[in-house]
Amino acid sequence: MAEISKEKMEQIAQMWNARGKGLITHMALEIEEVSSDGVRVRMPFNPDFCVDTDQTLLHGGILTALLDSVFGLANFVAIEGVSTMATLDLRVDYLRAARSRADVIVNAHCFRQTRHIAFNAGSIWFDGHEDAEIARGTASFALTRGDVSLFEAMTKGKAS
Template sequence: MSDTFLTTLLPQLASGAAHTHALGFVFEGIVGDRVRLRTPWRPDLVGDPETDVIAGGLVTAMLDHVGGLAVWTALGRYEPIATLDLRVDYMRPARPRVDLLSEARCYRATRTIGFVRAWAFEDDPADPVAAAQATYVISSDGGRGPGANLKKADRA
């Protein structure tokens, strides 16, 4: 994996898109094979104003996004990907007025699919707010051009 990918491109992929910037995602780095994001608590991210807890939809978006970053980390390069399947298990409410962290690990990547586990937490990954299991389609064509993965009959 190139240093440029880790120091320049991956942080941009973490928070450079309009929606990730609006949600406040912050790239926290890579430890081993795990990617970490932080979402600072803000009042506009609250799901229930009576509890000041970050909205569940934000948790899902964060887990999905950190999962994609884990796939790119495992590949060591950028390739177009898309979420194929995402299952999120909510275990408890997030703590009020506390930043949320997420980590993800791509535990297997084939030529076309990345398999990821991710979790969201405040301080301790062993006490998650939510955990996710996800798969991502890797759209690489190996430089062969659009439609290269299709059978001849499907290209017409």
């Protein structure tokens, strides 16, 4: 994986933590690896995200939400000078039933960026079962280039 600057890594960690509210906070995401080639994030098991009363089967929607979030992070890392980012479309295949109480691992990367659009792909599996993918997704994002970086907007509360 390509090196990224220590400064940017610190920015990313700050941005993630500075949110302080919303879904990402509830997902309790932990960044495991970050580079301009891709990111790997861990989501701890959360019974609130299950569909069954036994609470062992994750709802597909939370996997979709996880992909959408981590695509955003991958774009932030890979693309310089982005002021806003909006998901244009998203496709997710649920490859097998997500039945486990293990942590969820997601790998995502931006495989093409243009001035206006970023294209992403990612995979999800349960920790320790990389050979048994539970979901795979692709998405495109509309980018706005500008002086105010996404990071500044997130941390200083400027409108994005």
